Amino acid sequence: MIRTVLTGTGAALPRRCVSNEELAREVDTTDEWIRERTGITQRYIAAEGETTGSLATDAARAAMEDAGCSIEDIDLIILATATPDRTFPATATTVQHALGGKGFPAFDVAAVCSGFLYALGTADSMLRTGMAKRAIVIGSETFSRILDWEDRTTCVLFGDGAGAFILEATDIAEGDAATAPGVIATKLHAQGEHCDLLYVDGGPSTTGEVGKLRMKGREVFRHAVVNLAQVLTEVLDDAGFAAGDIDWVVPHQANARILDATARKLGLPIERVVVTVDQHANTSAASVPLAYDLAKRDGRIKPGDLVMLEAMGGGFTWGASLLRA
Ligand code: ACO
16 A cells, blocks of 8 residues: 655744744733733744745755755645745745756645645645655745734734645555554545634735735634544544554644643643744744654654644634654
8 A cells, every 4th residue: 555654854934033022012012911822932024035935945945855855856746825925826836946846746725724734635645646756745834924913913923934744655565554654644624604713804806905814813712622622533533543642743833722722632741742833933834844843853753653733724724634753
């Protein structure tokens, strides 16, 4: 059977780091309020010239170096973003060009904060059905460009960045399914009835303007905890594992309180959850691969570990993926 194996990871952050204190000089907020409600202490903000595409390209380069491959070995790029460089073409195609790739499919996936899980699920399906052999899957965002900097309830929560995975189709024996590395199970969901709880108030087909992010934070919080606990249980059941088997959870980094509440619901100690929201804030589709890359490079995630990735975002969309490192 074919298994999709994660052979390399990479990340990229903008050069400029903005602390809560620095933000509080421009926005009517305090370091204390942001820390207490969200766990965030700082975020990275893209400067002129730094774009979703440039961050994605840097993260993809780092991931290829980690995997020991080059663009000639790649035959698919999927990029998850809600902040593309342009309405079209897909930012994935500009990344392909910047990396020196030609001919193979490259496209964007839009599922906001769950975008990376959607991109991973799509790549996994394409690799297992033989449509591609080795993929770069990227989550990259410049949310700072769609924030309403006059709205203190949202602008303090987000940051910019990118993370990338190299995924390879690999043959494994049927009997090794539980122990072999790679993606074991993925579940994705959407419920469009909640599309007005978290959205951008613009678009090419409506206002003709890009628009700004709007969110009903409390309601998003409530749905996030319920939906994430449900999808995590679903993936574990599907894969035949229990919560106690998980070595690491790499969640979408929206808010430290959502991470705590989700871990509690699953009965997992918070020590097994990779937390980067304090350093990066919410980087939407970039947060899962950014957090994974950090935990792999600092030695927390080791080969053979069972790792759960999960995310929830606007739509609502949500999903989870269980893989062995
Ligand atoms: N600084 C200071 N005060 C603030 C700020 C701020 N930045 N923002 C809001 N306040 C004030 C409000 O005005 C309000 O004041 P009032 O009581 O005098 O009216 C008070 O703080 C409480 O505001 P709430 O919005 O009720 O605060 P809450 O405790 O719900 O926390 C938060 C807000 C952090 C957004 C929370 O609802 C949350 O984490 N929601 C989850 C949403 C999320 O993380 N979304 C990310 C995208 S979706 C995803 O990734 C899953």
